[in-house]
Amino acid sequence: MATQDQPVKHAETSPHRPGAASLQVRAAVRTLLDEANVEGPVGVAVSGGADSLALAAAATATGREVHAVVVDHGLQEGSSEVAEVAAIAAHKLGVTTAKVVPVQVTGRGGLEAAARRARYAALIEALPNMPVLLGHTRDDQAETVLLGLGRGSGPRSIAGMRPIDWPWLRPLLDVPRSVTVQSCAELGVEPWQDPHNSDPSFTRVRLRSEVIPLLDDVLQGGVVGALARTAKQVREDLEALDALAEDLLSAARLPSGELDVDPLAAAHPAIRRRALRRWLLDLGARDLTEGHLRAVDELVGRWRGQGGVWLPGDLVAVRARGRVALAGSRER
The missing domain is CATH 3.30.465.60 (Uridine Diphospho-n-acetylenolpyruvylglucosamine Reductase; domain 3)
Structure with a gap:
């Protein structure tokens, strides 16, 4: 798997002082790292979008080594240039190293599932034996819960993404996407706008642009937060049930x-x-x-x-x- 590192000597820390949004992202990162008992270096998945750049900046503010990996899926023309720009942006935010990793997106389950498998495999290979921070926000969690409800695949899918799912750490699951966008503005960073994020052929895009706004209108707002809270409550219930099941399995x-x-x-x-x-x-x-x-x-x-x-x-x-x-x- 080919990789390319940006030279550390060219890194420049952003001179912009953090505002309220950046401080909120920093607090979320510190809280989850403490909860997960992480003391050493961490990896961070960087796409160049607002969520991952705000996350990278917050990780560097903890004072530890932060190793950024930009996965180039090769799904769009000029993707390698976009990946290089994302790596440079991560360096300017103060990460220790930034690495671009091109991957082949193939296999079953459709484009989104294949890209996710390729991305996660690349991150594990590039950041072995290291916790990896992912930039999923509260909005992503709400979309995940809606997908689970639509598929009718039971409480595990409604429980959404877990904050700690080794080696993956998702500190921003209680942070709105609007906060990461504002954080980038505070830090003087211009995030990349992925055209796939506005392509209605992707289910998540239609949930984001059509379904959630409609639910907000019908239910008078607060849908994203309500879905995220539901996921958290269901996860807690599942953990209790799984503990009982583990005791039963040991007995049987x-x-x-x-x-x-x-x-x-x-x-x-x-x-x-x-x-x-x-x-x-x-x-x-x-x-x-x-x-x-x-x-x-x-x-x-x-x-x-x-x-x-x-x-x-x-x-x-x-x-x-x-x-x-x-x-x-x-x-x-």
Whole structure:
């Protein structure tokens, strides 16, 4: 994977003094770094947009080493020049190093999903063993919650993005996008305007430009904040349920890796399904749907001698002699 570093000796710290918006971004960054117990260097993903530039500036204000990475997706003409300008802007904000990493965007799931996979893989490779700050704001969180609601994929999608999801740290999830824009203005930085952010062929763009304004109009404002608060509340509930599920899984897991049916059968189905999901993922199952989980759960909660449940990857969950096992799997 090709990379290019901007020379540190050309870095210039912005002479502009931080205003209220910049101080708000700084406070959010410091708070999350403290919560995550981060003491050493950090990475920051920089696109050249207002969110990532405000984030980079706030990270440098903590006094630690900050290593910026600009991922060039190559999806637009002149993207390499845009990436170089973003790296230079990050240097002027005081980062220790800035690196441009070109990637190939290919694979399943559409352009947005493929670009996200390529970007995250590039960041992990360029910033190994280091927490990486991402510039997702409260507005991004609201869009994520709406997408989850539309897909009907359960509370995990409604819970949105987590602030701490190692190695990813998202300190701006409670900060409005308008604040990052104002922060850049205070710092004398002109952010790049990504044309994809106004392209209605992308679902997120239509949510941002059409759906959320309409909801604000109908509900008399405050929709973005309400959606972000909802995500936080659901995340807290999920963490509590997951902890109960982990206890149940520990009680049911046998030395062989199979599960004892008795403790599972006595548990609430919602907790049991979470325990089964964790068990299946630990054994290498992927792309599990709600239908898969409910079918496996019926091996415990509605047992009537039925056959095994086939899962993606040529795996099959079966029940025999009071145990549930996963055939064709290998513990990682």
